[in-house]
Amino acid sequence: MLSHLLVWAGFAVTLIVLPLVFSSGLGLSILNQMTIAVIFALSYNMLLGQGGMLSFGHAVYYGLGGFIAIHLLNMVEFGTLALPVVFVPLAGGVGGLLVAVLIGSFSTRRAGTVFAMISLGIGELFAASSLIFESFFGGEGGISGWRDVGPTFFGVDFGQQIEVYYLAAFWVFVATLSMYLFTRTPAGRMANAVRDNAERAEFIGYSARKVRYISFCAAGLFAGIAGGLFAINYEIVTEENLTLVTSGEVLLMAYIGGLGFFIGPIIGAVLLTLMGSVVSDWTDMWMLYLGLLFVLTVMFLPRGLSGLIMMHGPAWRLGRLRWLILPYTITSIPAALFVLSLIGLIELAHSSADTFHYLGLPLATNSLISWLLLGAVAAVAWYGLRRLSPWLLKAWERANALPAMRGEESH
Amino acid sequence: MPILSLQQVSKQFGATPIIRAVNLEIEAGERHAIIGPNGAGKSTLFHLITGRHHLSGGAIRFRGEAIHNRPPYEIARLGLARSFQVTNIFHHLSVFENIRCALLWSMGYRYSFWRFVAREKRLNERTDSTLVQLGLSDLRHYPAGELAYADQRALELGLAIASGAELILLDEPVAGMSLSEARRAVALIRRVTEDRTLLMVEHDMNIVFELADRISVLVYGEIIASGTPEAIRGNRAVQEAYLGEVIDDA
Numbered sequence: 001m002l003s004h005l006l007v008w009a010g011f012a013v014t015l016i017v018l019p020l021v022f023s024s025g026l027g028l029s030i031l032n033q034m035t036i037a038v039i040f041a042l043s044y045n046m047l048l049g050q051g052g053m054l055s056f057g058h059a060v061y062y063g064l065g066g067f068i069a070i071h072l073l074n075m076v077e078f079g080t081l082a083l084p085v086v087f088v089p090l091a092g093g094v095g096g097l098l099v100a101v102l103i104g105s106f107s108t109r110r111a112g113t114v115f116a117m118i119s120l121g122i123g124e125l126f127a128a129s130s131l132i133f134e135s136f137f138g139g140e141g142g143i144s145g146w147r148d149v150g151p152t153f154f155g156v157d158f159g160q161q162i163e164v165y166y167l168a169a170f171w172v173f174v175a176t177l178s179m180y181l182f183t184r185t186p187a188g189r190m191a192n193a194v195r196d197n198a199e200r201a202e203f204i205g206y207s208a209r210k211v212r213y214i215s216f217c218a219a220g221l222f223a224g225i226a227g228g229l230f231a232i233n234y235e236i237v238t239e240e241n242l243t244l245v246t247s248g249e250v251l252l253m254a255y256i257g258g259l260g261f262f263i264g265p266i267i268g269a270v271l272l273t274l275m276g277s278v279v280s281d282w283t284d285m286w287m288l289y290l291g292l293l294f295v296l297t298v299m300f301l302p303r304g305l306s307g308l309i310m311m312h313g314p315a316w317r318l319g320r321l322r323w324l325i326l327p328y329t330i331t332s333i334p335a336a337l338f339v340l341s342l343i344g345l346i347e348l349a350h351s352s353a354d355t356f357h358y359l360g361l362p363l364a365t366n367s368l369i370s371w372l373l374l375g376a377v378a379a380v381a382w383y384g385l386r387r388l389s390p391w392l393l394k395a396w397e398r399a400n401a402l403p404a405m406r407g408e409e410s411h
Numbered sequence: 412m413p414i415l416s417l418q419q420v421s422k423q424f425g426a427t428p429i430i431r432a433v434n435l436e437i438e439a440g441e442r443h444a445i446i447g448p449n450g451a452g453k454s455t456l457f458h459l460i461t462g463r464h465h466l467s468g469g470a471i472r473f474r475g476e477a478i479h480n481r482p483p484y485e486i487a488r489l490g491l492a493r494s495f496q497v498t499n500i501f502h503h504l505s506v507f508e509n510i511r512c513a514l515l516w517s518m519g520y521r522y523s524f525w526r527f528v529a530r531e532k533r534l535n536e537r538t539d540s541t542l543v544q545l546g547l548s549d550l551r552h553y554p555a556g557e558l559a560y561a562d563q564r565a566l567e568l569g570l571a572i573a574s575g576a577e578l579i580l581l582d583e584p585v586a587g588m589s590l591s592e593a594r595r596a597v598a599l600i601r602r603v604t605e606d607r608t609l610l611m612v613e614h615d616m617n618i619v620f621e622l623a624d625r626i627s628v629l630v631y632g633e634i635i636a637s638g639t640p641e642a643i644r645g646n647r648a649v650q651e652a653y654l655g656e657v658i659d660d661a
Contacts, residue, residue, distance in 0.1 A: 181527070182524055184527045184528060184529060185523060185524040185525065185526055185527060185528065186515050186520040186521070186522065186523050186524070186526065186528060187522045187523060187524040188524065189508065189511070189512055189515070189528055190512060190515065190522070192501070192503070192504055192508075193501045193504060193508075193512045195503075196501040196502050196503050196504060197499060197500065197501050197502070199463075199483075199499065200495075200499045200500065200501065200570065201484075201501075201512075202482065202483040202484045202487070203461065203483050203484075203487050203492070203493055203570075204487060204492070204512060204513045204515075204516060204570060204573075204574065205484050205487045205488045205515075205516030205517065205574070206484055206515075206516060206522075207482065207484045210522060211522065214522055214524065218524070260503075
């Protein structure tokens with residue numbers, strides 16, 4: 001119990017301190033983006049990771065939450081509504097919830113392919129209607145508004161980015177805590193049970209459909225809150241917010257971060273936001289790297305990055321994590337060289353200038369020597385990796401060697 | 412009044428009749444076994460009683476209430492629980508979590524999302540005592556999917572008995588077990604079904620004659636005999652249709 005409290009206190013402190021560390025305009029804008037992505041990705045994992053529902057249309061609830069929020073902001077601006085901006089995300093959440101109540105009533109009948117296809121269809125339906133119902137969705141230009149309107153919140157009018165950050169930080173804390181606590185309730189536990197084996201859940205008294213429906217509605221609520229925060233942060237919501245692209249992004253975040261652990265989608269959201277802002281600043285090939293990361297995760301880390309971290313739990317409990325420091329450090333040298341030379345090759349192929357500066361190295365783009373150099377580094381690094389991997393594997397086995405498990409004995 | 416009664420129950424898949432006008436009454440407190448050759452329709456009969464399949468005709472009553480053609484979860488809530496021939500557990504949940512989930516509905520938690528399972532003392536105590544009863548306490552933290560086969564079968568049984576259901580249906584509870592494992596399983600079944608009604612499908616005649624008070628013989632979707640183990644042993648029609656040498660061995 002105490003360790004739980006410490007984790008949540010640590011989370012709160014991190015949220016408070018982050019903008020003091022990254023206080024630049026860019027830093028704050030990335031932080032705001034992250035908080036929104038974290039809520040959205042966690043809400044997606046209520047479906048996929050916790051409830052076993054693969055959705056290709058989760059952006060519907062996020063986007064609609066955003067549109068409802070931006071319309072509310074406009075109503076506040078024109079004085080038809082006196083709602084403090086602090087509560088606008090919640091209103092977006094209620095919007096997402098109501099739509100989920102409607103859609104979920106028929107889409108949660110089945111999980112698996114049927115659910116996935118319905119989610120895809122609903123996503124396309126809303127994306128198409130966004131261009132038809134212009135008064136609500138604003139056509140291609142979307143709807144914009146102002147966040148520094150209406151009654152102030154103890155003198156704060158959310159004109160400043162830092163004020164928006166603390167608003168988002170408040171909601172990310174509340175939403176994350178609520179979503180975590182949901183997993184500890186009967187409805188949350190049964191969501192896992194239905195994910196594992198829907199048929200058996202019915203034979204212990206639960207309607208699998210209703211269990212899914214509850215998770216689905218909760219996921220809609222939190223996606224709507226994320227959408228509401230998006231509206232406040234960017235002061236504009238467009239049809240892109242509810243299309244397949246956005247739905248795909250949140251799937252990538254949750255998957256790369258890891259579906260099996262509560263913290264997984266948080267890691268994924270933070271990482272992908274960083275890739276989308278920092279890496280995209282450095283290279284316009286960042287989508288390629290994102291794609292590669294996704295493919296590699298699916299192939300080699302089915303439990304995502306959080307799974308990779310949690311894999312070290314047994315060694316940690318045995319007090320043998322330090323046995324891995326040396327093998328990891330040594331192996332990481334050829335690994336880094338290999339990855340860097342591959343990135344170099346990709347960027348070299350993509351570069352349109354005569355000379356391409358890579359890691360302080362001027363490489364002539366039209367000279368064979370640059371290609372041979374990077375290729376040679378990659379080959380040597382790959383060879384080094386192959387030579388080191390048995391040693392790494394052995395160290396891993398040694399660090400994880402357990403006394404025989406009782407489950408494997410006959411008794 | 413019998414706790415479970417089947418009247419003229421029939422089921423066909425397409426044009427093929429699998430169950431033909433079966434009448435069966437199970438009295439409260441008895442241990443009843445259904446035996447019969449492969450393909451006789453034993454598992455289908457179980458699926459009809461527990462709501463996995465709909466009936467083609469007839470009626471099934473549990474304590475006088477019609478339960479046929481109702482969804483499995485409604486039937487389960489009335490106090491009729493079952494296990495499966497092929498292990499059917501929650502693979503990624505821990506052993507403890509499996510049993511706790513099986514207790515939730517019967518303890519009135521329904522779909523609540525405002526109570527925390529960790530805080531519910533009685534729920535966790537009952538989960539613990541069920542695990543002790545099953546002999547699975549030491550494995551409580553392991554994911555169910557990682558257990559050895561015999562332990563998974565014990566958990567399978569646990570999911571059926573945890574809720575305290577009055578009528579328990581076990582579909583080949585010892586299938587695939589070694590002799591010693593089967594012996595342990597029989598002792599376990601005997602223990603956990605005390606004061607309850609048991610209806611089981613089983614292939615192993617030794618186990619049937621050891622456990623059952625009454626036996627019904629199902630052949631080609633029809634019950635050809637029903638009675639005490641002694642009566643079934645001596646029944647000529649049964650011997651001809653099915654038992655024969657199995658009995659001599661026993």
